[in-house]
Amino acid sequence: MKIDVKNIELDEESSKAENQIYLGDLHINEAYVGACLIEVGITTLYHARDEPAAALITQAEEYFRQQPLTFYPYENSGKDGELLQPSLRLEIALKVHEHFLKEAAEQRRVFDEFIDKNQKQAIIIGSPGKKGTLITLTHPIADILNFPVLRKDLAELIRHSILPKMEEGQQVLNTNIPVSILQQAGLKESQYFFKGEEQQPPNKKNNGINGPSG
Template sequence: MRIELKKIEINERLSDETCCFSADLYINGRNVGIAYNRGNGCPTDYYATTPEGKEQILKAEDYCKTLPPIKSGEHTYEMDLEFYIDNLLNSHVKQQSQKKMQKRFKDHIVIGNDRDVGYRYVNIQTPIEATLKSESGRAYIKTVLETLKEQLESGDQVLNDNIPTNIFKAAGFGENQYLDNDLQLATKARKQSKSIGKKM
């Protein structure tokens, strides 16, 4: 059974103890109802918008009860449709957060200890990719990293995937304080050179 949320709308202002959202609930490709949470700590709720939707939701409730429980830390949670919907929403929120963070990599150095929880960032005067093309630009990034290294808290690391490993090492970073991006950068450069070759 395929259960999906579409047209997800999140209201961050009203999100207090839980995420305030509303979304269309789809089962096996059909819009069957609405899922929502008021953001005040109450459980996520859902309802059918048609008689056929009600029937599909009942089947989805039965289906979710057959799924294995989810372990989180020391706790184990039995699966039901409400929990399934919450997991879909959490995945959506994480994806959106990752996209925002990825955009920040262009002209920010991003720091955090969990890519899914939160991060802080420092603005770079010009896009990092362009800055790294010159010796002075690489020296500038190294200087910024040296300053940031002194501000790292326990478990923090630079999350950027667009800064070469040798610059981190030159700035005195330990292996657990940055991501090893060399393979990814080399792959990206290869793709760009192939793309340029095709255009020519």
């Protein structure tokens, strides 16, 4: 039994609510059977578009009722999880969850590429996961870090020319500036994205949504 949810979109009326609602098109065995509504972590609803679709939904519900209890791990929790009875609602929630994981991974890939491409000779300020503002330097940062005097100059530049321009919630997004220099420049921990000392590639964390809801 193949379940898929396509054309997933945020319900605009819930966009600012604590629990956002998403709408999608439910497909069973490649056939469109009707719309579904997913309130992440709360509930999943669906309805048939016509009688043949209703019959297919009933068939899918019965199929999942006959499946054995299945262990569903919590996201990023190692061995923790729940033993649940598979259901059509749970399968829909899982498909939507997979959609957001893929979407988040793609957004992170684009963000990481932007940072990696532009940080070599610029300081980037903005919000994590989003493209930021570039302040171009006269020398590559890798060269600056080779000289103690220039490292001090970089800290002073950030203190006097970058920090005053940063708005609430913004960070220095570079991953190639040691945290010691950022702290020397007067940045708080919440004001810089990278927490390491050596030049490294961006940290690829999984930005997913909460676990599925049945």
